[in-house]
Amino acid sequence: MKKASLKDIAESLGVSKALVSLVLNGKGDERGINKQTQQRVREKAKELNYIPNQYARGLRIGRTNTIGVIVPDISNVFYGKLCKAIEQEAYAKGYNLIISNTYEDTQKEKKLISDLINRNIDGLILASSFDSKNEIEGLRENKFPLVLVDRVFKDFEVDSISVSNTQGAKKAVEFLYDKGVKKPVCFTISPVYISSINERIQGYLGALKDDTEAKLFQIPHDSIEDGVNQALIELKNSDYDGIFCVNNSIAKAILRQANLEGYDLEEMEIISFDDIEIFDIVSPKISSISQPIYEIGRNAVSLLIDRFEKQENHQIQHLVLDTVLIER
Amino acid sequence: MKKASLKDIAESLGVSKALVSLVLNGKGDERGINKQTQQRVREKAKELNYIPNQYARGLRIGRTNTIGVIVPDISNVFYGKLCKAIEQEAYAKGYNLIISNTYEDTQKEKKLISDLINRNIDGLILASSFDSKNEIEGLRENKFPLVLVDRVFKDFEVDSISVSNTQGAKKAVEFLYDKGVKKPVCFTISPVYISSINERIQGYLGALKDDTEAKLFQIPHDSIEDGVNQALIELKNSDYDGIFCVNNSIAKAILRQANLEGYDLEEMEIISFDDIEIFDIVSPKISSISQPIYEIGRNAVSLLIDRFEKQENHQIQHLVLDTVLIER
C-alpha cells in the first residue's frame, strides 16, 4: 500500500503542496484561500484517504503530541488505574501516550527514558524507581517537560504529584489502635528508598505509641509471596495483633498466603495503603487508605500541558493530595 | 536545551554527517571507516549526549520500531497482563509500544486506529470491539501489519491469536455438572457479538444436558454491578444451582454484590472464564478456565515481527491456544 501524501493531492488537483497543507490544517480561511479550492482539497484528501505523516510533521514542527508514561508495573492495579486516568485526560486533550514498565529495574528505566526522548515525546510522566534525583537531574537541567507522580524526590524543582503518605500511614496506624490493636506491625516492600514507601514507613513509626515495639517486615518486591509467607510464620508465634501494609500487593499476598497455608488471621486487624476493589469481597476484612488515583492522573497531564503551553511562564508545582480512610 | 544532531558532531570533528551516521549505526567496519575516526565519532557523540531523532530516522527509513496496541480496558486484569506480556516481548526485540483503550467504544476505536497509523506505527495488535471485520477490512486490503488477539473474526485473512473459547466454556459447564449442579446458568456480558464472548455462550449452550433449561443473564458492560445485582435477585428465588461467568469482571461483580447485599452463594457452584489471582482468596470458591495470557502476548509480537521481516513470504496464521481448568 502506498499512503497518499500532500504531494499526491497537490498534483492531482494542480495546486501546490503548501496550499493543501494550509487547507488541511484549517488555515484556509485565515489565509484567504478560495472556498471552492478548499472544498476540492478536502474532497480529494478524503478520496485518497490521506493521513498526514506525523513524523514528518513532528520533525518539522518539533512537537509530536505524544506523552511518555513510565510506571513500575502496569499490571499492578494502582498503576493500571493511574494509566487509565492519564490516558483519558490525555486523549481528551489530543495527546497520545507511550506507556512503559520498569519492573523496578533502574537500568531499564534509564534506557526507557532515553528511548522515549528519542521518540520525541513532548513530555514525560514518571513514577520512578530511581533511588535519587541525580538520575534525572539532566532532564531538569535541560528543561525537559517532566512530571513526577506517586514517587517524588525531595528538594527537586520539577512538577510533582503525590499523596500525603506520612499522614495516610498515621491514619492507618491510629485506626488500628482505635480497633483495639495493641502491637501493630508494618509490612513494607523493597526498594524502601522509594519516597512513597519510605514516607509510609515513617508514618507508621511516627504513629506508634511505643516505638521500641516497632516491627517491620521488609518484603522483596520480586518475591512477595515467599517473603510474606515467611513473615506470617514469624507472626503466628508472636503477640502482634495488627498489620499495616504499605501497598496493595502486600495485602493481596497476605490474603493469598493465609488462604493457601491456612493461617488464621481473624484475630488480626489489617489495613492497607491503596484501596482496591477486592477488599470488598475478601475475608478477613481489610480496611484501606485510598488514594485519589484519578486526580493524580488528571493533574499530571494538566501540569504537563500547562508546561508545554506556558513555557517559561509555567510555575513549578508540588501537589500533595489527601488520602481517605476506608473502614471495613 | 538544544539537542545535538549529526551535524553538530560532524562539524565539531570536521567530517561529514554521512560518516557519523554510518559509524553510529555500526556500519563503520563494514564500510571500512578508519578505526580511529570511528572512535573519535563515538566519543564526541557521547560528549554531546547525542540522541538520534527517531522521527527523522523513521521518515527516512519508513519504519519506526513502534507497535500499536489497542485493548478494551487496560485496567481489566486480563488486558493488563496481556499488555505486560506484549510489552516484555516487544521490548526484548527492540520495539516500543503505544497502548490505547477503547472502553468498548467503536467510534473511539476507529479514531485510535487512524491516529496510530498517523504515527507511523509499524504494526498493530488489536483486541477489537468492532461487531464485524468490515471495519478493518481496509487494513487487510492495504496489507497493514495487523494481529488480532483475544477477539477475532471468522473467515478473515489476518493473523490472529485466540483461545478455544467454546471448548473452554464446555469444560466449565461440564465441571459444574460433575460437581452435582443440576441447572447451570450463564452470566454473559454485552456486547455479545464479540467473538470470545459469543463462543463462550455457544459453549455453554452446547454443553447443557437439557437445552430447554438454558438461562442467560446478559449484563451490560457499562453497568456490571447493577446488572449482576438484578440477576442475583432473580436467581435467589429460582432453582438454578450453578453459575458460569464468561469473564472475570462478571465473577468479581458477583462476589462483590453477594457480599454487599448479603446474598448467600454457598449453595451455588461458580466457575469463571479467566483465572485471576483473587480467586485464590475469596469465598465462595470460584473455579476458573485459565487462559495462557503470556503465550497470547508473546505470539502476537512474534507474528507481527515475522510479518515485518518476511514481508510477502509471511504465512498468515490463526493460532488457537488451549485453556486450562483450575478447580477450587
Added chain:
DNA sequence: CTGAAAGCGCTTACAG
C-alpha cells in the same frame, strides 16, 4: 577511506 547530494513528507516564511 570519505564526502556531497538527494530525498523521506511536512510547514512556514517570503514573494508576488
Added chain:
DNA sequence: CTGAAAGCGCTTACAG
C-alpha cells in the same frame, strides 16, 4: 489568492 523554496534530521546510493 497562490506558489516556490527552504529546512527539520536523518540515511543511502553514488562518486571518487
